[in-house]
Amino acid sequence: MNRPGSVGLVVLLVLSSVLAVGAPASLAAGGPGDTVSTTTAEPQTGAAIAPQDSRGLLRQDTREFDNTTFEIRVHENGSATWTFRYEQRFTDDENATRTRENFEAFAEEFRANETGLYDRFTNQSRELTRAGVQETGREMEAANFRRSARIEDQFTPTGVVEMSFTWTNFADVQDDRIVVGDVFDGVPLSAEQAIIIEAGGDLTFRSIEPDDARYAGDSLAGAESVRWSGDREFIDGRPRAVFDRPDSAAIGDGNAGPLGGMAGGGLVPFLVGALLIVVAVAAAVWYRRYGPGSDDESASDDAEPTAPAEGAAAGPGSTADSVTDSESTSNEELLTDEDRVVKLIRENGGRMKQVNIVEETGWSKSKVSMLLSDMEEEGTISKLRVGRENIISLEGFEPEATKSPFEE
Structure with missing residues (x-):
């Protein structure tokens, strides 16, 4: 043509x-x-x-x-x-x-x-x-x-x-x-x-x-x-x-x-x-x-100082809460992607749908898919295909293939 x-x-x-x-x-x-x-x-x-x-x-x-x-x-x-x-x-x-x-x-x-x-x-x-x-x-x-x-x-x-x-x-x-x-x-x-x-x-x-x-x-x-x-x-x-x-x-x-x-x-x-x-x-x-x-960068140096956080004037009672939140955030940032997934699955009873992991982490479907594939190869998790869904499980929480993984 x-x-x-x-x-x-x-x-x-x-x-x-x-x-x-x-x-x-x-x-x-x-x-x-x-x-x-x-x-x-x-x-x-x-x-x-x-x-x-x-x-x-x-x-x-x-x-x-x-x-x-x-x-x-x-x-x-x-x-x-x-x-x-x-x-x-x-x-x-x-x-x-x-x-x-x-x-x-x-x-x-x-x-x-x-x-x-x-x-x-x-x-x-x-x-x-x-x-x-x-x-x-x-x-x-x-x-x-x-x-x-x-x-x-x-x-x-x-x-x-x-x-x-x-x-x-x-x-x-x-x-x-x-x-x-x-x-x-x-x-x-x-x-x-x-x-x-x-x-x-x-x-x-x-x-x-x-x-x-x-x-x-x-x-x-x-x-x-x-x-x-x-x-x-x-x-x-x-x-x-x-x-x-x-x-x-x-x-x-x-x-x-x-x-x-x-x-x-x-x-x-x-x-x-x-x-x-x-x-x-x-x-x-x-x-x-x-x-x-x-x-x-030079323009950033001349910028006005950032306003103090709203919580700064909240009094002594809010200080402890801020420290606790900061420690929690710091601990979360120290986790690897694999550790975050394991922690998330454990908090949900040892078993989750892959689509729910995507929603909870906010990561793209392709990133979660590749990460779970690597974790499965390492033996960290196991996957079971049920229809169009992937069920992700930690060791000891694997569902039986003969019934719905979320059956009561």
């Missing part, structure tokens, strides 16, 4: 915007409450952008973050929720406190206002899905945009930035299966990056390519997600995942429209790769603006 010129233009604009933001000179110095200012580079007329350029930009703009994860949750109607997750650990050094304070200021601004960074993310996502319509024959749309920035107080406190959207008709829906992969074309991953594909609803994995992905459980069919980590580069049409549909007659076509069932070719080369690049701007902008050694 001939690729429309407009699709090539989208990729050119994506790469140009990343080039503009990636340059340190394009970022305006300001306080945490200021929005990010960028200068737009003029596209090179008539100049082709080689594939290796896009790969280099992707690696350059995310390399200073500890982890970058692209999570794709596939739904039964063929749509998918894309979540781009960036993690920066606040290590125990002289810059950790200031970096955390700067991140907290950034997070508040990011949640409260639709900044230029977020606007670029939404606009480029819509352009890419419109280009996908022309290439695949499936009606596509970018919708349900969300953003968040927060600190997860794990054993090592971590700043987390997430932006997500729903890509309608992302997968190819067939009679008895759903296939993911025709939008991928030579996607590169650097060492700190990973792609996770999750089975939404009642979907179950039938096959994956490449077959070296990590997943929790004894079989691919019982896995909730699969994970490919860098440093690597996928060939065209990979990664690929095929799901079994639970009941094709009962599932509607969602937002498929009249073209929803048409089979189409792959998207223009590096189309999805370009989307990963443009979202990587979130990581680069935050790190260069708020990370150690940023221009904002």
Whole structure:
């Protein structure tokens, strides 16, 4: 299929915007409450952008973050929720406190206002899905945009930035299966990056390519997600995942429209790769603006002192309570992720559903799944698959396979 010129233009604009933001000179110095200012580079007329350029930009703009994860949750109607997750650990050094304070200021601004960074993310996502319509024959749309920035107080406190959207008709829906992969074309991953594909609803994995992905459980069919980590580069049409549909007659076509069932070719080369690049701007902008050694550090030194806590004037009676709460928090922070899970299961009678562990810890499903898989290999816990649920048990609390694990 001939690729429309407009699709090539989208990729050119994506790469140009990343080039503009990636340059340190394009970022305006300001306080945490200021929005990010960028200068737009003029596209090179008539100049082709080689594939290796896009790969280099992707690696350059995310390399200073500890982890970058692209999570794709596939739904039964063929749509998918894309979540781009960036993690920066606040290590125990002289810059950790200031970096955390700067991140907290950034997070508040990011949640409260639709900044230029977020606007670029939404606009480029819509352009890419419109280009996908022309290439695949499936009606596509970018919708349900969300953003968040927060600190997860794990054993090592971590700043987390997430932006997500729903890509309608992302997968190819067939009679008895759903296939993911025709939008991928030579996607590169650097060492700190990973792609996770999750089975939404009642979907179950039938096959994956490449077959070296990590997943929790004894079989691919019982896995909730699969994970490919860098440093690597996928060939065209990979990664690929095929799901079994639970009941094709009962599932509607969602937002498929009249073209929803048409089979189409792959998207223009590096189309999805370009989307990963443009979202990587979130990581680069935050790190260069708020990370150690940023221009904002001097502004932080001149900031007004923090107001005393409300409890400071509460009298002697509140002091003991504060000390007790502080000791409890300190003890909790000393626990490893594995210890926290064991403690949580023990507090719930020695047995829990995996989904409840996700809810109680506030961690992502993929993180909990991988953690429990490692704990099972070490013999710390055991897992029993009951329908679509995983029952997690400590030694001596394993349920009988012949009855419901939560039967009275």
